[in-house]
Amino acid sequence: MRASRDKATDESTSEPRNLIELMQAIDAIDTPSGRIRFDEVLDAIGRRAFGPLLLLAGFITMLPIVGDIPGVPTLMALFTLLVCGQLLLGRRTFWLPAWLRNRSLPSDKLHRGLKWMYRPAKWIDRLLHQRITVLTGRVGIRFTAAACLLIALSMPPMEFIPFTANLAGAALTLFGLSIMARDGVLAIIGFVITGLSLGVVLVNLL
Numbered sequence: 001m002r003a004s005r006d007k008a009t010d011e012s013t014s015e016p017r018n019l020i021e022l023m024q025a026i027d028a029i030d031t032p033s034g035r036i037r038f039d040e041v042l043d044a045i046g047r048r049a050f051g052p053l054l055l056l057a058g059f060i061t062m063l064p065i066v067g068d069i070p071g072v073p074t075l076m077a078l079f080t081l082l083v084c085g086q087l088l089l090g091r092r093t094f095w096l097p098a099w100l101r102n103r104s105l106p107s108d109k110l111h112r113g114l115k116w117m118y119r120p121a122k123w124i125d126r127l128l129h130q131r132i133t134v135l136t137g138r139v140g141i142r143f144t145a146a147a148c149l150l151i152a153l154s155m156p157p158m159e160f161i162p163f164t165a166n167l168a169g170a171a172l173t174l175f176g177l178s179i180m181a182r183d184g185v186l187a188i189i190g191f192v193i194t195g196l197s198l199g200v201v202l203v204n205l206l
Contacts, residue, residue, distance in 0.1 A: 015045065015046040015048075015049050015052050016045055016046075016052055016055075016180075017180060017181075018125040018128060018177070018180065018181065019055070019059070019121040019124055019125050019173075019177060020118070020121050020122060020125050022045060022052065022055055022056065022059060023059075023114050023117065023118065023121055025044040025045050026041055026044060026045070026110070026114060027111065027114050028044065029041065029044055029107075031107045033107075034106065034107055034108070035104040035105065035106055035107055036104060036105050036106075036107045036110055037101070037102060037103070037104045038075075038079075038100065038101055038102070038103045038104065038105075039101035039102060041056065042056075042096075042101065047093070047094060047096075048092075048093055048094070049180075050083065050087055050094075050141065050145075050179060051176050051177075051179035051180035052176065052180065053079075053083050053094065053176075054080070054083065054084075054144075054148060054172055054175055054176035054179065055172075055173055055175075055176025055177055055180065056176070057076045057079050057080045057083070057169075057172050057176075058076075058168075058169045058170065058171065058172025058173030058174070058175065058176055059169065059172075059173050059176075060072065060076055060105075060169070061073055061076045061155070061165055061166065061168060061169030061172065062166050062169030062170050062172075062173055063110075063113040063114070063117060063169070064113050064116050064117070066105060066109055066110055066113045068165075068166075069105070069106075069109070070159065071159075072105070073155045073156070073158055073159050073165035073168070073169075074155060074156045074159060075100070075103055076152075076155065076169070076172075077151075077152040077153070077155035077156060078100060078152075079096070079100060080148055080149075080151065080152035080155075080172065081149060081152045081153070082094070082095075082096060082097075082100070083096075084145040084146075084148045084149045084152065085149065087141070087142075087145045088142060088145050088146070088149075124177070128177065128181040128183055128186075129181070129183055129185075130181065130182045130183065131183055131184055131185055132183075132184025132185060132187075132188070133182045133184055134184065135178070135184035135187040135188065136178055136179050136182045136183065136184055136187060140184070140187065141179060144175050144178070144179065144187060144190070147171075147175070147190070147191060147194050148171075148172060148175060150194065150198060151168045151171055151172060151194055151197065151198070154168065154197070154198055154201045155168050157201060157204075157205060158197075158201060161200065161201065161204045164197055164200050164201060164204075167193060167196065167197040167200070168194075168197045170193055171190045171193040171194045171197060172190075174186045174187070174189050174190035174193065175187060175190040178190060
C-alpha cells in the first residue's frame, strides 16, 4: 500500500524547473502542525532527479533565517552526501533513511525565509540559459557530485564559522540550477564558490 502511494506521489509531482518553482512548491505545503517534515518537501518537489534534490539542499542551507538554525547545515550535508554518493555509484533513484526524511523545520521560519528570497530568485532565474552544456552532461555531473561531496564533508564545522554554511549553500544551489537548466556557466561559478568556501574553512581550522 505504501509503495503504491509513493508511486502515485512521484507520478503526480511535477519537478521544478527553476528556483521560483522550487520555492512555490515548498510554499504550498500545508502544515497545521507548525513544522514541515523533510519528507513533505521531497513529496512536493519529486525524489528522482539529481538537480532539484541538490538545489533543495543548497537552497535550504542558503535561506536566510533557516540556514542559520543549529543542525540544519549538518542535516543538509548528510542529505547531500547520500544523494551524491548514490549518483556516483550509478543509482537512478535515491534512497533516504526514515530518520532523515522525518526531520522537520519550523514552518514560520521557512515561509519567512521564502518570502525574503522571492525577489532575488526571480532575478537569478532570468539569468538561466543553456550554455557550455558539456559541464552538465553525464561526465560533468559526476565532477559536480564530487565537488558537492567535498562541500558536504566541510559543512558540519561550518556551523561554527559565521556565514560559511550559507556560502556552501550558494554553491550547492548553483550546481543544482546548472544541472536543471543545463547552464555550464553556473557550474563554473559553483566550482569557484566551492573552492572559496573550502579555503575559508581550512583557514579557520588551521
